Amino acid sequence: IASPLFAGLPGDCEISFEFFPPKTEKMEEQLWDSVVTLSPLGPRFVSVTYGAGGTTRERTHNTVARIARETQIPAAAHLTCVEASKSEIADVANAYWEAGVRHIVALRGDAPNSDGKFVPHPDGYASAAELVEGLRKLHPFEISVSAYPETHPEALSAASDIDFLKRKLDAGASRAITQFFFEPETFFRFRDAVAAAGIDAEIVPGIMPVSNFAAITRMSHLTGTAIPDWMADVFNGLDDHPSARQLVAATVSAEMCRKLYAGGVREFHFYTLNRAELSYAICHLLGKRPTALAQKAAA
Ligand code: FAD
Numbered sequence: 280i281a282s283p284l285f286a287g288l289p290g291d292c293e294i295s296f297e298f299f300p301p302k303t304e305k306m307e308e309q310l311w312d313s314v315v316t317l318s319p320l321g322p323r324f325v326s327v328t329y330g331a332g333g334t335t336r337e338r339t340h341n342t343v344a345r346i347a348r349e350t351q352i353p354a355a356a357h358l359t360c361v362e363a364s365k366s367e368i369a370d371v372a373n374a375y376w377e378a379g380v381r382h383i384v385a386l387r388g389d390a391p392n393s394d395g396k397f398v399p400h401p402d403g404y405a406s407a408a409e410l411v412e413g414l415r416k417l418h419p420f421e422i423s424v425s426a427y428p429e430t431h432p433e434a435l436s437a438a439s440d441i442d443f444l445k446r447k448l449d450a451g452a453s454r455a456i457t458q459f460f461f462e463p464e465t466f467f468r469f470r471d472a473v474a475a476a477g478i479d480a481e482i483v484p485g486i487m488p489v490s491n492f493a494a495i496t497r498m499s500h501l502t503g504t505a506i507p508d509w510m511a512d513v514f515n516g517l518d519d520h521p522s523a524r525q526l527v528a529a530t531v532s533a534e535m536c537r538k539l540y541a542g543g544v545r546e547f548h549f550y551t552l553n554r555a556e557l558s559y560a561i562c563h564l565l566g567k568r569p570t571a572l573a574q575k576a577a578a
Pocket of ligand 1: 327328329330331332357358359384385386387388389406407408424425426431433434435439440441443444447456457458459485
């Protein structure tokens with residue numbers, strides 16, 4: 280029986296999934312289970328994050344290379360330029376190219392020191408825009424970059440933040456993936472502001488399915504993401520009820536995606552945190568179903 284809320288969603292949207300590189304064998308297994316579970320939904324790419332300052336360089340590379348080798352899903356590698364010289368970046372990028380990876384999510388990254396001030400490496404790139412330009416000179420990578428619907432904490436203003444985004448796209452990136460947010464209106468306002476600035480590239484909302492509210496609250500303080508009061512209310516009292524919390528999390532995220540869809544959004548990027556269930560459930564509600572081809576790829 281079709282739900283009246285999700286009735287008729289035909290799955291005509293593009294999806295992608297983000298993972299982080301596993302630290303242990305057990306985490307590797309969990310990551311791989313998630314990749315295998317989500318692959319049949321036919322994501323256009325899956326991406327793997329890069330630890331602050333390149334701390335996961337090997338692990339990110341190994342994970343991306345394994346996805347490229349063992350699935351038919353295009354794999355994208357996140358790459359940051361903080362604390363790295365241009366030649367170190369070139370080594371990493373060349374290794375990806377050789378491993379068959381054609382898509383980079385290019386980021387500046389965050390300073391490792393606690394005062395958080397980014398200082399470019401003396402022989403490095405000073406911003407994500409410069410990194411994009413450098414990568415494009417190395418190989419014809421497809422490049423995605425970041426965008427901030429609630430404005431990056433270091434931005435001088437919302438307009439200057441959008442100007443930085445424009446520079447990254449002008450330098451050769453073809454799409455932006457947003458920081459996570461919890462109100463669809465936040466995304467719609469940003470989409471309008473970006474369009475008003477003359478940007479016509481794809482702006483893909485980054486969807487964070489919230490299952491650990493305390494952890495997301497901590498992360499949101501760092502990213503400048505607003506946590507709506509209703510969300511705190513909705514998760515209140517669920518600390519000792521993991522299954523109920525999971526159901527509530529799916530409902531909250533699915534409802535946001537449904538509203539985004541109703542507002543014309545047809546691309547979604549899921550921060551999976553290496554767990555498949557929530558993202559799978561939300562995609563299912565958006566009408567995504569396993570495809571025979573993708574199932575074969577994941578087998
Ligand atoms: P930029 O686009 O270069 O800058 C971000 C903003 O800061 C600009 O828009 C601008 O407003 C402001 N700014 C920067 N420099 C200046 C300046 N000189 N003067 C004035 N304003 C300035 N981090 C990781 O470590 N690894 C990852 O894998 C990773 N993946 C991410 C994926 C996505 C989709 C997103 C949204 C973020 C990710 N991050 C990751 C976090 C990212 O590294 C941080 O947000 C970092 O602080 C900024 O990187 P950026 O590429 O957005 O930088």
